[in-house]
Amino acid sequence: MNEQYLGQTITAKIDRPFGSKHPKHGFIYPLNYGYIPGTVSGDGEELDCYILGVFEPVEEFTGKCIAIIHRTDDDDDKLVLAPEGKDYSDDAINALTEFQEQYFKHEIIR
Numbered sequence: 001m002n003e004q005y006l007g008q009t010i011t012a013k014i015d016r017p018f019g020s021k022h023p024k025h026g027f028i029y030p031l032n033y034g035y036i037p038g039t040v041s042g043d044g045e046e047l048d049c050y051i052l053g054v055f056e057p058v059e060e061f062t063g064k065c066i067a068i069i070h071r072t073d074d075d076d077d078k079l080v081l082a083p084e085g086k087d088y089s090d091d092a093i094n095a096l097t098e099f100q101e102q103y104f105k106h107e108i109i110r
Contacts, residue, residue: 002077005065012049017057042075049079050097053086068109
């Protein structure tokens, strides 16, 4: 689990900006989605993250890790980052990430 990131200020590289189309599955990203450079997640790739509260495409984002989406049926946790001072309820996080997380069993870690 990646709980050491909770509450930390983190810089993410965005490889799937707000409004872009997934290359394989064809859905549109309703938020910025990226990864934390220099990390390794359970799937062997860099640790992924959702960026909440930024409603335009960005290439990089620095914000606070407000939660972790821990997938219980897949070894690929996702950090949830938001601008400093912004927070989202578990229900809001679930709604905003449903476009992708609907396919996985998960829990939100705070």
